[in-house]
Amino acid sequence: MAQLLYLDDLAVGRIFSTHSTTLTLEGCKAFAAEFDPQPFHLDDAAGEGSVFGRLAASGWYTASLTMRLLVEGELTIAGGLIGLGAEMTWPRPTYPGDTLRVETEILAIRVSESKPDRGIVTARNQTLNQHGEPVQVAVVKMLVPRRPAA
Amino acid sequence: MAQLLYLDDLAVGRIFSTHSTTLTLEGCKAFAAEFDPQPFHLDDAAGEGSVFGRLAASGWYTASLTMRLLVEGELTIAGGLIGLGAEMTWPRPTYPGDTLRVETEILAIRVSESKPDRGIVTARNQTLNQHGEPVQVAVVKMLVPRRPAA
Numbered sequence: 001m002a003q004l005l006y007l008d009d010l011a012v013g014r015i016f017s018t019h020s021t022t023l024t025l026e027g028c029k030a031f032a033a034e035f036d037p038q039p040f041h042l043d044d045a046a047g048e049g050s051v052f053g054r055l056a057a058s059g060w061y062t063a064s065l066t067m068r069l070l071v072e073g074e075l076t077i078a079g080g081l082i083g084l085g086a087e088m089t090w091p092r093p094t095y096p097g098d099t100l101r102v103e104t105e106i107l108a109i110r111v112s113e114s115k116p117d118r119g120i121v122t123a124r125n126q127t128l129n130q131h132g133e134p135v136q137v138a139v140v141k142m143l144v145p146r147r148p149a150a
Numbered sequence: 151m152a153q154l155l156y157l158d159d160l161a162v163g164r165i166f167s168t169h170s171t172t173l174t175l176e177g178c179k180a181f182a183a184e185f186d187p188q189p190f191h192l193d194d195a196a197g198e199g200s201v202f203g204r205l206a207a208s209g210w211y212t213a214s215l216t217m218r219l220l221v222e223g224e225l226t227i228a229g230g231l232i233g234l235g236a237e238m239t240w241p242r243p244t245y246p247g248d249t250l251r252v253e254t255e256i257l258a259i260r261v262s263e264s265k266p267d268r269g270i271v272t273a274r275n276q277t278l279n280q281h282g283e284p285v286q287v288a289v290v291k292m293l294v295p296r297r298p299a300a
Contacts, residue, residue, distance in 0.1 A: 082201065
């Protein structure tokens with residue numbers, strides 16, 4: 001089992017990685033059918049006629065797969081990955097066949113004033129495709145516990 | 151079929167609604183198993199021992215259901231709902247049994263300088279539970295076409 005990380009174990013500038021996952025056409029369509037049933041996420045011809053140029057994955061599928069990669073990645077925070085908010089952009093579409101991985105950089109660490117047993121960590125989660133291009137950039141604020149006194 | 155809305159049809163301050171959806175325990179667990187397999191989203195006892203107090207839905211499930219509600223809602227933009235980015239917060243957890251709906255307010259409208267056939271609309275999508283409390287607030291930027299010349 002991976003070592004559990006507390007606020008005290010993190011440092012600004014530290015980088016954490018994940019493994020990768022490859023999107024299938026079936027996975028893209030299944031997600032879209034349930035959560036984002038727009039023609040350009042479901043139908044090849046509609047994708048070709050859209051701003052995406054071909055069938056593209058829902059941005060929320062990219063976001064959800066990013067979460068899965070993070071949960072299974074190196075940033076094994078004690079108490080889990082609990083997000084309070086996120087500033088997200090999707091600089092380019094994600095397509096079936098793309099292989100995604102996530103790189104996290106710690107941007108800021110702040111101990112809570114009202115609850116000194118925890119803090120807020122700001123991190124940038126960049127979801128990169130197989131060309132190393134960002135398809136999602138999310139600056140997230142996470143709730144992270146401090147290491148309990150021995 | 152609903153009327154398709156162009157940039158020219160929108161106005162700052164205008165409000166759009168959606169229908170509502172009720173989260174089931176099965177739906178929360180199925181989403182978590184696929185995209186956010188953390189114990190407090192999957193297991194009752196783990197939920198009770200977490201900051202959520204009981205099994206809570208993944209924030210990305212709330213986000214994905216919000217998208218579904220929006221796609222089926224009143225904001226029927228020509229060309230679809232295409233997001234470029236979002237600033238999101240989750241002010242409180244979502245739980246199985248909660249009934250969610252989304253209220254959208256148009257905050258800003260800007261015609262593209264480089265591509266005058268389209269523009270960027272900024273909107274606030276508030277996802278509200280059955281008590282009228284926001285569980286997700288997303289300020290989104292969307293790509294919206296202008297009405298073609300007759």
